[in-house]
């Protein structure tokens with residue numbers, strides 16, 4: 001079973017905290033990888049929050065391919081950072097030659113464009129990069145979005161941390177939200193794109209579990225949006241549904257739960273909003289998830305949430321102190337990073353609720 | 369001695385031969401009275417008996433007239449193998465035996481000069497059924513626990529009605545972040561995924577129809593299973609139209625429009641809406657052939673319900689005046705939608721055919737989102753009456769066609785928008801839950817069944833040519849007849865009880881199939897849950913081949 005975790009804080013935090021959160025849940029690791037998405041960036045990225053940052057792992061040839069594409073579209077690089085790697089012998093990591101974190105300014109003709117237009121450009125660019133890098137596996141473009149960084153690698157999470165010098169905190173590489181997972185995709189092929197968390201246009205999702213409606217979800221999502229691609233992991237479906245419901249349909253977040261785990265028909269009948277709920281269950285039937293899982297999601301406005309399947313077949317717990325909220329598959333992870341919190345306020349969400357952490361760290365429990 | 373008349377019909381020319389044992393027969397007459405086809409009759413035979421009376425053998429012969437039972441040697445009153453005589457005989461003195469050497473197909477045509485008609489379903493037995501080479505092979509275990517069929521709750525419902533693409537839902541969030549509806553959406557009823565398929569009140573005896581209707585009411589009101597029944601073409605008793613039970617009925621209109629003037633007249637008096645309207649374009653058992661109710665079955669109450677005289681009732685093979693798919697959509701659907709004020713979903717039933725996908729594509733692309741269901745009826749389904757040549761040699765199997773339609777919807781990203789309902793030999797082996805479940809995993813939203821319901825009621829017809837005399841009006845089980853004596857053989861309450869019990873058993877079995885794949889709602893299109901042991905089947909249906 002995978003373990004997932006997320007931390008959201010008032011202060012900028014370093015990925016070492018995410019590694020600690022995950023390390024104590026080690027029995028869920030199988031050395032298939034570590035991945036994280038950082039959002040609301042601090043440190044060296046803080047001055048560039050409004051500009052897109054490309055997160056990419058690639059070969060030397062890959063860098064050239066990517067830079068040519070970006071250059072041709074008209075993006076100008078304003079910042080570049082490569083993690084100093086600690087390539088000691090014996091580490092269990094399947095490293096790529098380069099890890100690239102570059103921030104760009106928009107092409108001149110987009111500077112005054114509508115936000116939406118820019119967002120479509122960023123997605124198109126990332127898809128283009130991905131397609132161009134795919135032959136010969138010259139590289140992996142994980143995210144290209146303002147204020148977001150993605151790091152993924154195959155190997156032992158502890159060694160991956162060592163390789164990227166992530167075990168010691170500093171204030172150069174930080175964020176207010178970090179989501180992480182220490183095992184990627186053991187059901188299907190171990191490939192980099194299959195590692196959660198997944199990111200699409202400001203939305204991030206990661207999941208612990210199994211999506212038994214994977215095929216249904218996938219067959220439906222493929223036709224819904226050009227960004228719904230890959231499907232290397234059945235958990236990508238959770239992200240695409242989140243993106244579709246919240247961004248494409250423009251529905252409030254609580255309807256996500258109604259889409260992925262709709263209420264039984266008998267319950268819907270008792271509700272005042274039965275018309276809407278039935279409409280959702282009907283029209284979005286192919287986005288239902290019907291297996292054991294817990295999802296952690298993150299919205300572009302830094303709202304974080306978690307919910308689980310309709311039978312609560314996968315665990316998750318939310319703990320907090322004054323400045324930080326953590327979500328984790330197992331409570332031991334939270335004990336590690338927030339040892340002094342009031343345990344009694346821990347939340348073990350039930351199958352019919354969504355626990356939502358707003359950007360000002362207010363924790364709400366929404367009943368479905 | 370008479371000259372042998374070569375072309376006289378003999379028992380050996382007929383599909384069934386009667387085995388009769390005079391030594392066991394007590395001449396009670398039960399068999400002759402029972403045979404609705406008059407295929408056996410009492411006869412007197414001249415018998416020679418040799419006996420000896422004295423102390424020494426002194427054989428003498430005596431002739432006497434002995435009453436016996438004999439088979440009628442006629443292509444009109446021939447034995448159908450129904451076995452009723454055997455059933456009633458107290459002494460096991462009589463039974464039908466299949467005649468391998470039958471010349472029936474030839475002599476019937478030679479003597480009758482007319483095509484052969486019969487009921488039942490296709491009798492061409494071929495290879496293994498496609499569905500029997502498919503297994504539910506994706507079992508939830510360590511990665512995702514299976515569910516418990518007894519303990520967990522399951523949502524076993526399927527939509528009947530047009531489902532809008534998500535972006536067309538007229539929902540928008542209000543200030544409280546609640547979605548509000550700002551326009552009408554097409555009506556959709558969520559019903560049990562097995563519809564009792566369209567058998568008309570003319571084809572069935574009134575007692576059979578009553579039994580089915582009773583079962584449906586009981587399943588809904590006592591068992592909580594929202595099972596719907598389709599009327600078939602030919603109308604509905606006015607009393608039912610005006611009752612609250614109408615909500616369990618799907619009213620059918622076919623090319624003959626039989627019964628619709630009564631339905632239209634009853635509209636102002638309806639206290640409930642019907643569950644739906646089904647426009648029948650074609651039927652899987654006899655594609656390209658219209659309905660056929662022979663005069664023998666047009667009893668008085670049928671004449672009343674349909675508003676017709678006693679005569680052969682033929683529905684044309686197509687709806688006169690409809691020239692194209694688009695037109696049928698526009699014309700028929702709009703008129704029904706407006707008649708019921710857009711509260712009742714309207715669906716279409718077609719025979720599976722090489723062209724089904726084109727028809728489906730046309731309907732699913734219709735920008736007005738009118739069609740509320742695509743009922744696809746394959747070969748192997750039953751019928752009350754049809755030309756044998758249609759039954760045996762026309763039609764298209766349902767499994768691959770249903771799959772093709774589903775995949776056509778997937779290609780367009782429109783799966784689920786027109787619910788797919790499939791039929792045609794499903795439950796043929798008696799196990800409808802398994803067949804239905806596999807069809808659902810291949811993309812059907814639900815299935816409909818007719819022939820199996822008759823079998824629940826006691827029909828003894830089978831695919832090897834037993835009985836299948838539903839067209840004659842002489843159904844020995846009282847199911848497809850309007851003869852009062854025959855209809856009274858059937859106990860409507862027993863029919864209802866059998867149907868209810870079958871559905872309860874099937875409901876359990878659905879759960880037993882859902883639980884291991886870890887799903888609590890119907891796995892529509894989850895073809896990953898299926899595996900096929902036959903390579904060709906796996907390839908054709910795009911499922912995993914296993915061996």
Ligand code: SF4
Nearest residue numbers: 403447448450451453
């Ligand atoms: S088997 Fe049926 S049709 Fe044949 S003689 Fe007996 S009762 Fe009549």
Ligand code: SF4
Nearest residue numbers: 827829835836838843
């Ligand atoms: S028993 Fe009745 S319904 Fe069954 S095949 Fe014979 S005639 Fe048809």
